[in-house]
Amino acid sequence: METSGVSSTTSGQNLTGTSVTKNLDRDAFLKLLITELRNQDPLKPMEDKDFIAQLAQFSSLEQMQKLNQTFETVGKNEAATRAFAMIGKKVDYISAEGDEPVAGYVDGVVFDAGLPVLEIGSTRVDMEKVVRVYR
Structure with missing residues (x-):
């Protein structure tokens, strides 16, 4: 199974003028994975290594989200410290x-x-x- 990289933009609009989603969240990733598993060819099921690679991507996504939340918290705490000083x-x-x-x-x-x-x-x-x- 071939995989390709996905890049996200920070903002943008499609042709109809509605905003484009910034990133793939956890629920969307799980829905995509479940849909892929349901619609796979029974004669050519997903290989173990491909499934493990997707789970690793999911784990990486979760860790990056947690890291981003931590950075946001650190930034807010640093700003509060500067203000109190x-x-x-x-x-x-x-x-x-x-x-x-x-x-x-x-x-x-x-x-x-x-x-x-x-x-x-x-x-x-x-x-x-x-x-x-x-x-």
Whole structure:
């Protein structure tokens, strides 16, 4: 049985304008494998090595998904740590009203959709708007 590689794109649209699925998830992989097993030629069943190779691919897919989740968690934790380290420090940030930096002291940190947002006085500032941190 020949196998071929599959590549995914991060975004795109098909000709009808609906979005294209980014990646093959666990359930889709299992459905594909079961469909292949059901529709195989009884006179030429799947060889053991091919079946084992597909199971190995499935295992690799699961491990990559777990690794991706771990990286996302590490990234969020690192961002939270950086935000907490700014509490009490003077920062310059770009306000929503203009391009000139505004100075203020970080009073606290809140989370919006899992991402840290700095509280500077009565203003909430996304961390990417901070252009300078003082000692």
